Amino acid sequence: ASMLGGCDSSWVAACSSPKDVPLFNASVVAGSSPSLGKADAPVTVIEFSDFQCPYCRKVAPTLKELTQAYPNDVRLVFKHRIFTRHDRSQPAANLAFEARKKGGDAEFFRAFDLLVAKENDALSDDDLARVAGQLGLGAPALACTKSNCHEALIKDMDREATAAAV
Numbered sequence: 001a002s003m004l005g006g007c008d009s010s011w012v013a014a015c016s017s018p019k020d021v022p023l024f025n026a027s028v029v030a031g032s033s034p035s036l037g038k039a040d041a042p043v044t045v046i047e048f049s050d051f052q053c054p055y056c057r058k059v060a061p062t063l064k065e066l067t068q069a070y071p072n073d074v075r076l077v078f079k080h081r082i083f084t085r086h087d088r089s090q091p092a093a094n095l096a097f098e099a100r101k102k103g104g105d106a107e108f109f110r111a112f113d114l115l116v117a118k119e120n121d122a123l124s125d126d127d128l129a130r131v132a133g134q135l136g137l138g139a140p141a142l143a144c145t146k147s148n149c150h151e152a153l154i155k156d157m158d159r160e161a162t163a164a165a166v
Contacts, residue, residue: 028164030077033157034100034108036067037075046077048161051093052086052123057116064113078112079157081166088123091145093154095128098141111135 028046047063049056066074080093092115100108114120114134120127125145132141144150 028079028160028166030075033077033079034096034105034112035075035077036064036105036109038072039075041073041075043070043073044075044077046079048079048081048157048164048166050081050083050086050089051096051112051115052089053081053083060112060116064109078108079160080154081161082154082158090148090151090154091125091128092123094144094148094150095132095137095141097150097153098132098137098144099135102135102137102141107135 030044030046033046045063045066047056047059049060063076067076080089083089096108096111096115099111103110111131114131115123115127120131128145129142132138135141148154
């Protein structure tokens, strides 16, 4: 989820034309975050996202389509953004990062797609267990969703988002 130049979800009325959008310059580095596309692609989209955010879920297919339509030109980088009201997002993020440990970035994005699918809307323990099964992840991955084993990584990404005013 991102804010366009500092305008939040109420920006539609307040920032109705490009000249009204306040601009800022933020430096965000892709680093070792999960990514789709070529590392040297001329366009890199860095998405700060939350697995429970309905707006993040809506934009996910479009971003994936961009990488598929322009495989040599667009790279998508994922960074987790913590929304405190979304209490099931961090367990889902932990599961996705466990999938990445098993199979790299492609497996992370496979997990992402499954986790943001409509049938997993609640991201309940049962939803996470079902996705873990689809990914061939065992009990350690599910334990990670409860222990928040990737907490440091997730918090680092969230600090980046805050520093970039996202």
